[in-house]
Every structure is written in C-alpha cells, then in structure tokens.
Amino acid sequence: MILYPAIDLKDGRCVRLRQGDMAQATTFNTDAAAQARSFETAGFEWLHVVDLNGAFAGHSANGETIRAIRSAIRIPMQLGGGIRDMAGIDAWLEAGVTRVILGTAALRNPTLVKDAARNYPGRIAVGIDARDGLVAVEGWAETSALLATDLAKRFEESGVAAIIFTDIARDGMMQGVNVAATAALARAVSIPVIASGGVSGIGDIEALIESRASIEGVVIGRALYDGRIDPQAALAAARR
Numbered sequence: 001m002i003l004y005p006a007i008d009l010k011d012g013r014c015v016r017l018r019q020g021d022m023a024q025a026t027t028f029n030t031d032a033a034a035q036a037r038s039f040e041t042a043g044f045e046w047l048h049v050v051d052l053n054g055a056f057a058g059h060s061a062n063g064e065t066i067r068a069i070r071s072a073i074r075i076p077m078q079l080g081g082g083i084r085d086m087a088g089i090d091a092w093l094e095a096g097v098t099r100v101i102l103g104t105a106a107l108r109n110p111t112l113v114k115d116a117a118r119n120y121p122g123r124i125a126v127g128i129d130a131r132d133g134l135v136a137v138e139g140w141a142e143t144s145a146l147l148a149t150d151l152a153k154r155f156e157e158s159g160v161a162a163i164i165f166t167d168i169a170r171d172g173m174m175q176g177v178n179v180a181a182t183a184a185l186a187r188a189v190s191i192p193v194i195a196s197g198g199v200s201g202i203g204d205i206e207a208l209i210e211s212r213a214s215i216e217g218v219v220i221g222r223a224l225y226d227g228r229i230d231p232q233a234a235l236a237a238a239r240r
Contacts, residue, residue, distance in 0.1 A: 004194065008052050016028060022052065042235075043235050048164075066095075070096045078164075080100070084102075106126045129166040149184070152188065152189045155191060167196075
C-alpha cells in the first residue's frame with residue numbers, strides 16, 4: 001500500500017482543515033517546500049498536494065508554492081485543487097507534477113476527465129469527496145445529488161489512474177478512516193482507489209489492507225503533523 005503524506009495549501013502555508021472548513025484551518029508549517037523535503041527524507045515515496053484556495057476559487061491559486069515544492073523533492077507528487085480545464089492540466093503536468101487530480105471537473109465536465117486521461121495515460125486521477133455518500137464539489141461548498149459510487153462508475157475504462165475517495169465527515173477529525181465506504185467503492189469499480197479522510201493511527205492503514213479491497217493507498221494528513229503516526233512505523237505497516 002502506498003502512503004501519501006498530504007500538504008494542503010492555504011495562502012502558501014501547510015494547513016489542515018476540519019471537515020473542509022476554511023475557517024477552521026490549523027497552520028503546521030509556513031515553509032511548504034521544507035515540509036515536502038521532510039516527508040521525502042522520512043522515506044515516503046509519493047506526495048499529495050491540494051491547493052485549497054484554488055479549490056474554492058476555481059483556478060490554481062498557490063502556483064509559486066507548488067512549483068517550490070516540486071523543485072524541492074525528487075519523489076512523484078499528485079496535485080489537486082482548482083484544476084478545471086485542459087490548459088491547467090497541461091501546464092501542471094509540463095511543470096513536473098506527476099499526476100493531476102480532477103474533482104469538481106469530474107462532476108461538471110466528465111468529458112474533460114476522459115480526454116485528459118486519454119492524452120496523459122496514468123497521469124490523471126479523479127478526486128471524489130463525499131458527504132453522507134453524496135459527491136461534494138467546489139471545495140466541498142456544494143453537495144450534489146449524485147452518489148460517489150455512481151460518479152466513479154462513469155470513468156470505468158476511461159484510463160483514469162486512480163480514484164481518491166475522501167469522506168468529508170471524517171476529514172481532519174481524527175476519527176478513523178471510513179474503511180467500509182472506501183472498500184465498498186473499491187469493490188464497485190475496477191479503478192484503483194486511494195483512501196483519504198480521518199486517518200488517525202497505524203490501525204487505519206492495517207484495516208484498509210485487511211479489507212482486501214483494491215485500495216492502492218491512503219492519504220495521511222493531520223496524524224502525521226501532530227505525531228500520532230510515526231512515519232517509519234506507518235511505512236513498515238504499509239509494506240507488510
């Protein structure tokens with residue numbers, strides 16, 4: 001299982017939100033590039049970056065910081081938040097981002113996602129954020145009437161590299177990842193699924209593995225920043 005340490009950017013700083021609420025942001029590091037380097041040094045093999053300002057604005061808003069992160073590390077990184085057209089996808093992939101995550105665009109413009117997946121095999125992921133099983137978009141400010149599983153099924157056979165599934169109710173709350181919902185989604189589609197939201201300890205990683213669903217990895221945020229998860233112990237558990 002791949003562990004994705006998370007850097008969520010608000011005004012150029014590494015923050016963690018509670019249930020996606022920008023008003024409830026805790027700053028953990030003002031130097032995002034240094035934070036990225038520390039994750040790489042700890043042994044993580046991927047980095048997960050979200051432009052929070054961009055997610056709400058509808059366009060990339062932390063470009064300078066994202067480029068600084070990319071320059072600071074050698075490991076691959078995936079980026080989401082405010083990327084909603086082909087020009088944005090082209091620009092970030094050309095800038096060295098390994099994989100682009102499309103969230104709001106997956107609901108609003110599925111053709112864009114499919115075209116991007118065709119143009120960039122293995123480099124496009126779909127971010128599905130759900131509140132009570134329903135897809136939320138626009139930085140989680142709006143909840144649709146579409147089930148997360150139904151949205152995921154729209155991208156079967158499209159070449160999408162992964163689905164990153166976040167349970168908003170758990171995000172930043174340290175209540176444990178929603179293993180049941182994540183495993184159910186992974187079993188409903190053939191696309192690899194990455195779990196996100198609520199990871200609070202090594203037990204969450206182990207539970208995802210034990211579900212025996214096609215869960216490729218898990219995004220870890222607050223638990224790494226506040227020390228509840230030791231990087232070396234987490235990486236060892238993921239390798240087991």
